[in-house]
Amino acid sequence: xxxxxxxxxxxxxxxxxxxxxxxxxxxxxxxxxxxxxxxxxxxxxxxxxxxxxxxxxxxxxxxxxxxxxxxxxxxxxxxxxxxxxxxxxxxxxxxxxxxxxxxxxxxxxxxxxxxxxxxxxxx
Amino acid sequence: xxxxxxxxxxxxxxxxxxxxxxxxxxxxxxxxxxxxxxxxxxxxxxxxxxxxxxxxxxxxxxxxxxxxxxxxxxxxxxxx
Numbered sequence: 001x002x003x004x005x006x007x008x009x010x011x012x013x014x015x016x017x018x019x020x021x022x023x024x025x026x027x028x029x030x031x032x033x034x035x036x037x038x039x040x041x042x043x044x045x046x047x048x049x050x051x052x053x054x055x056x057x058x059x060x061x062x063x064x065x066x067x068x069x070x071x072x073x074x075x076x077x078x079x080x081x082x083x084x085x086x087x088x089x090x091x092x093x094x095x096x097x098x099x100x101x102x103x104x105x106x107x108x109x110x111x112x113x114x115x116x117x118x119x120x121x122x123x
Numbered sequence: 124x125x126x127x128x129x130x131x132x133x134x135x136x137x138x139x140x141x142x143x144x145x146x147x148x149x150x151x152x153x154x155x156x157x158x159x160x161x162x163x164x165x166x167x168x169x170x171x172x173x174x175x176x177x178x179x180x181x182x183x184x185x186x187x188x189x190x191x192x193x194x195x196x197x198x199x200x201x202x203x
Contacts, residue, residue, distance in 0.1 A: 002203050005193040011186030021190055022197050034187070041191055045198045068182040075183075075191045078176050083201035090125035091154040093202045098151060112174035 002093070004079075006103025036062040040069075041076050124154050129161045136163030137170075155203070 005022060009015040020028035025038045040059055044051055059069050085091075094102070124130050133139060138160035145152045159166040177188050196203055 002193060002196060002201075004189050004196060004203075008186055008189035008193055011184070011189055018190060018193065022193060025194070038191075038194060041194060042198060045195050065182055071176070071181045071183050071188070072191055074176050075188050076195045078173060079192045079195040080199065082203065083196055083199040085158060086155065086203050087201060089129065089158060091158065091203070092124065094151065094153060098153070102153065110174045110178040112171050 003099045003102045003106065006099045007106045010103050010107035033062040033064065037064060037068075037072055041072060044073060044076050045080070124157065130154070130157045132157070132161050134160040134163055136160060136167070138163070138166070 005018050009018045012018065017029060021030060021038065025035060025042075028035070030038075036058055040051075040055055043055060056069060064072075134142075136159075138156045142152050142156050142160055145156075159170065177192070178185055181188065183191075
């Protein structure tokens with residue numbers, strides 16, 4: 001389980017659901033709407049040039065809004081950036097325990113670095 | 124990692140400080156921190172973008188977005 005699976009398990013409160021989705025989304029205990037969303041992400045990830053209006057139509061029929069689809073596309077696209085960034089520079093994976101610790105920290109804290117300290121007020 | 128200059132780069136940015144603190148505490152440094160520490164001006168924008176994509180207002184819960192991230196990485200055979 002990598003860092004984002006660990007964060008997802010923290011936020012969703014279930015490592016079982018996360019592992020089920022990652023192993024075989026078709027049989028995972030999630031809603032049909034969520035299965036449709038993951039099927040779309042799979043197409044986007046592996047055959048993005050094949051994504052067409054009918055894919056979006058299926059998601060809309062499953063109840064997802066334009067904003068939800070936009071956000072799902074953004075997450076998939078961003079993590080393609082991270083996957084290439086990591087593989088191309090040879091960033092090494094960490095131990096399962098380290099990912100668990102990282103997941104616990106990132107679940108509440110998120111990703112933004114702290115704001116830089118403000119200029120002290122002028123006299 | 125493959126890029127020694129990137130790994131050894133000393134940075135005063137947020138991630139450079141995190142790397143120094145981890146080293147002083149004898150804790151393992153997640154190597155992705157080196158990628159963030161190398162060009163802070165570039166990666167501070169990336170951190171804020173990532174935070175907004177993953178934690179900003181959305182009809183998708185933060186947990187579902189993390190699961191989409193993990194699913195994407197698994198599809199790309201990236202263990203991260």
